[in-house]
Amino acid sequence: MKMRPSRVFRWIVRIFLGLLTLSMTVVSILGALSAVMILGNVNENIKIPAGPASANFDITNPSSMNITIPFNITNPGYFDLTNLIIDIKISMIFGNASTLTNETTNIVIFDKAQTFPNIIRGQTYSGAFFGNSSDFIEANFPNATTEIDWFRTPVLEFHGNFTISAYYSLDLIAFTFGINNVTLGTFP
Amino acid sequence: MGAGKNLIKGIIFMGIYIVITMVIPYFTFTWIKDLSDLGIPIILEQQEYESIIFWISAFGLLISSLAFFSYSSPKQSIRKGLFALLQILVNSLYIWSYKFSGAADLLFQFDASQYITGYLFLNFQNMIMVYLGIYFLTIVLKGYDLVDFIINREKIREKRYGISGGYEKK
Numbered sequence: 001m002k003m004r005p006s007r008v009f010r011w012i013v014r015i016f017l018g019l020l021t022l023s024m025t026v027v028s029i030l031g032a033l034s035a036v037m038i039l040g041n042v043n044e045n046i047k048i049p050a051g052p053a054s055a056n057f058d059i060t061n062p063s064s065m066n067i068t069i070p071f072n073i074t075n076p077g078y079f080d081l082t083n084l085i086i087d088i089k090i091s092m093i094f095g096n097a098s099t100l101t102n103e104t105t106n107i108v109i110f111d112k113a114q115t116f117p118n119i120i121r122g123q124t125y126s127g128a129f130f131g132n133s134s135d136f137i138e139a140n141f142p143n144a145t146t147e148i149d150w151f152r153t154p155v156l157e158f159h160g161n162f163t164i165s166a167y168y169s170l171d172l173i174a175f176t177f178g179i180n181n182v183t184l185g186t187f188p
Numbered sequence: 189m190g191a192g193k194n195l196i197k198g199i200i201f202m203g204i205y206i207v208i209t210m211v212i213p214y215f216t217f218t219w220i221k222d223l224s225d226l227g228i229p230i231i232l233e234q235q236e237y238e239s240i241i242f243w244i245s246a247f248g249l250l251i252s253s254l255a256f257f258s259y260s261s262p263k264q265s266i267r268k269g270l271f272a273l274l275q276i277l278v279n280s281l282y283i284w285s286y287k288f289s290g291a292a293d294l295l296f297q298f299d300a301s302q303y304i305t306g307y308l309f310l311n312f313q314n315m316i317m318v319y320l321g322i323y324f325l326t327i328v329l330k331g332y333d334l335v336d337f338i339i340n341r342e343k344i345r346e347k348r349y350g351i352s353g354g355y356e357k358k
Contacts, residue, residue, distance in 0.1 A: 004343065006336050013329050020322050028315065035310075172318065174311040181305065 031169030034077025046177065047072040048086075048162055050126065055184070057158055059092075059109070062138050067110065067131040074124040079169050081119040086129055087163040088112060090184065094142060094156050095149030102149045107140045119166075154186035198260025205255040209282060210248035214241060217291070236290045243289040247282035254278055264344045269334035276330050280323040283316060292316050 003011075038045050050072040056065050069088070075081045090110035095102040112135040119125045142148055148155065165176040221237050254275040261268035286292050292315075296308040337344065 004340065006340070010329065010333065010336070013325075013332075017322060017325055017329065020325075024315075024318060024322065031315075039308075169315070172312070172315040174314070176309040176311075177306070178309075179306040 027169055027172065030078040031173055034079060034168065035173075035175075037076045041076075045074040045076060046164065048129075048164075048179075053184075057092075057109075057156075057185070057187070059141050059156075060144050062136060062141065063133050065133045065136045067129075069129040070126070071129060072124055072126050073119055073164070075119040075121055077168070078121055080121055081166045081168060082171060084116040084119060084125075084164070084166045086114050086116065087165070088129060088131070089161040089163075091159050091161070092156055093159065094147075095152035096142070096147060097149040098147045102152065105142070107142070108137060109140055110136050154188060156187040158184040158186070160184045194260045194262065198256040198258075201259035202252050202256035205252040206248065209251050210245060213244045213248075217241060217244075220294070220296075236295065240286075240289045240291040243285040244282075244291075247278060247285050250278045251275060251282055262348070264337055264348075266334070266337050266341070269330070269337040273327070273330040273334055276323065276326050280320060280327065283319050283323060287313065287316050 048071040049069045051070045053067070053069040055067040057067075058064055067088075067090070071086070073081070073084070088110070089108060091106050092109045093104055093106050096105040099105075110131060112129075112131050114129055116125065116127055160182045162179045162182065163176060164178075165174070167174050217237060217240055254271055258268060258271035258275050261271060292312045294310045294312075296310075297305070298307065299305050
């Protein structure tokens with residue numbers, strides 16, 4: 001059967017488009033399956049903290065403040081996790097003695113985003129999130145003698161917001177996983 | 189191919205497009221709407237879900253009906269070229285609807301315990317843009333087809349019916 005040259009050209013382009021569509025479909029399906037594999041066992045695949053976290057929240061001595069949170073992230077999917085960023089925000093709740101009714105006040109004392117290396121498919125990355133005194137927002141700290149109600153129980157409460165963001169499926173899918181209001185500790 | 193066969197082909201492809209553009213996305217989004225089975229109760233916002241289903245159904249119906257007209261038309265006819273071009277244009281709008289209906293940025297809320305709440309935000313915009321790129325190339329191809337069918341109408345008719353210039357070939 002003789003085919004017109006215009007039809008031959010059309011078939012070449014069509015085969016090229018077919019391959020493109022097929023590869024995109026495969027990437028989409030594998031990406032979706034990977035998401036199910038990660039979320040299917042999220043407690044095991046994303047562990048923050050993975051061990052004992054150490055922190056010094058002595059607001060009376062800001063230069064000594066620090067925090068270290070170990071974590072494990074397992075990538076059981078079919079693609080590498082890229083542009084992995086962990087953002088941790090710590091807020092402090094206290095009774096504000098400078099107000100008439102000692103109102104409970106919530107301030108952000110720490111906010112840091114840290115970039116980590118890519119996690120190759122099938123591997124677990126064990127790392128630690130570090131924060132030192134320069135990452136604490138000293139300007140937000142209340143005056144320990146005049147602003148903090150030391151008769152409140154507990155005097156200080158610390159809560160954390162954790163955000164993990166990364167790219168997946170050849171950077172075609174971006175995701176952000178956030179955990180809000182995790183109680184980190186109290187003083188005393 | 190006879191008219192009856194063309195009609196059956198049109199109905200089959202309409203069915204295929206109903207499954208691809210409406211049934212599969214409907215069940216996928218209904219499934220991910222409540223991912224409680226995965227250990228933690230992750231919930232897609234109800235309003236977002238309804239908006240996604242509405243746009244999927246609207247464009248899915250259009251695509252499926254255009255697929256019927258496109259696939260039931262005679263091979264290399266101007267009618268087929270026109271409907272195929274219209275179908276791919278609506279297909280692009282369908283993919284674009286994933287972006288504006290919220291299906292390209294899905295926000296799930298979860299309550300892992302009484303005190304821990306969180307969210308999972310998935311962004312498929314890059315993937316949608318790549319798909320749109322492929323659709324753009326397909327639009328060019330369908331436009332090329334239509335022009336080809338118009339320019340070479342005589343040759344196509346000659347091949348299909350065995351006639352030349354309105355007279356049957358001897």
